Amino acid sequence: MAVDSPQARPRHARPIGISLAPVPYFWSRQALEDFYRAAVDWPVDTVYLGETVCGKRRALRLGEWIELGETLAESGKEVVLSSQILVEADSEVATLERVCDNGRFSVEANDMGAVHRLAGRIPFVAGPHLNIYNAPALSVTTQSGAYRWVPPVELPASTLAALLGARPPGLETELFGFGRLPLAFSARCFTARAHGLSKDDCRFRCQDYPDGLPLHSQEGEALFNINGVQLQSAAPFSVLSEMARVRALGIEYLRILPLANLTGEVLDVFHAVLSGDQAPTDGEARLDGLGLTPRCNGFWHGQAGMGVQ
């Protein structure tokens, strides 16, 4: 079977599309199947699938992810398989190879090993963890075969503007638009540690936290969100209030990170604002109404990520 080619999906002069990032949490097979069944009817153009955080989690096998992808593809969505972000064990290297060589869907490369595996063979999405900060780096990545890139989440709008002004022709940009920011990855499992367990004996405690495990300062300030070997921001990032500037950047996609319960509602809000049916301020009010407060956007303004303007 042929891998979807980027040429099949010209997005020129179209409104900004919405993409659904891979589920970062450890959800059960049933929860994942329910989630992606619902996603068929959600206003998303692209769906990223796969386990990207921890190789011990095996809710679905690769073949089952691809089956889920077929259903989504039949409903007209672009499907991309995402590779694991921090690859350590041999088994994870083997999984990376299988994901890159899947032969059906294109791949989001989340480490340089995936880039190497895909380079010159299969067009790919350069994920947000590849640390592309300047035009020469972007150029190297594009020459390797990236048809889309997701900038690092810490890049401010001013830097994005400079980079996008110099981006290689034809390269699509997908901006992290909403969700808890992926901040750090470790060999250590912090969910296991919070339960006095080591990673080798983790008992999959992360499955008990479908939205992650909150970490607060000793004063009760919400700081981070523990998700196995990953730390996220406690507050979800949102660019909704900055939509005029987002549009001016000339990006093709906004990426929304899944939540355990409210993903469909968040997508509706972004869709309404992006399609011009709703003003950003009204969209913001709807996010408030969903209880998704406080939100942060400091990185967008070149400030502490947890800040908000």
Next chain:
Amino acid sequence: MREPRPHTLELVCPAGSLPALKAAVDAGADAVYIGLRGETNARNFPGLNFHRRQAAEAVRYAHAAGARLFMALNTYPDPGRWPAAAQAVDTAVGVGADALILADLGLLHYAATHYPDQRLHLSVQASVTHRHAIALYAERFGVRRVVLPRVLSLPQVRRVVHNTPVEVEVFGFGSLCVMAEGRCGLSAYVTGSSPNQCGVCAPAQAVRWTETPPAREVRLNGVLIDRFGPNEPAGYPVPCKGRFAVGQHVFHAIEEPTSLNVLDVLPELLRVGVRALKVEGRQRGVAYVRQVTQTLREAIDHCQADPDSYSVKPGWLRILDRHSEGRRHTLGALERPWQ
């Protein structure tokens, strides 16, 4: 440019100043790594690092003693920082650094294109953990050595070494990054200063200590990182080593103040073919550099002379623990239970 001595474990030591560099060389470092002033390297601290002339002097001093000099240029420059970063590559080559330690794809491309004969090492900040990632940098840019992030177990390090022709360097001693390096946004999230771009984690200007009896509080950009009781040793407030609340439990939810120390597994590192051992700490003083270098020099020499009868001397640990965060040490991710 000089090549490493064959079949030995190279001791690579840090220097943030000429006196520290001389101390490292005099104490037996095989190589010393330094950075230039400014945001072009991952230890951008006030008063630290080298101007061009000092870097040239560092190269001369190291070479006169038979040691090599590496230049760390391991931040990720954004478009505004690119000219200074590219110029830093020119400077490093110009002063005769034996290797450039790079992380950014753009800078690697620049260095490999403009200086094809220059030896390039891949910084820990690039966070490569397996053979496919290493192959990209080796094939594309001719990278000769990779510094592994502190996320791999000892068997995983062994497999990386066995599966790549590229030299492998690992961290041997010093402050422990808990996260995959170059992929940690905790400090940027709290302070706005990105280690990847600015070269500093938890910058000093964001740190505030307050005596609030009975506790001493330390904040990072206003965020409470930890409280210390009377006589309780207080660590530097990086966001990953504070005490936080998870549920009702207040503890070092990410990591305790502790330092990496691999003396316990030195024979294994030697056996699996690790090529170089790196000491963290360009921001540390001359005494640290001298004593840590001397200690590791002695340990490596003992180990290489007779790995089978090698054992860690209590005196080595006493010295190293004195320079460790929280006066404690760990094998970190090299040992599975830590993970």
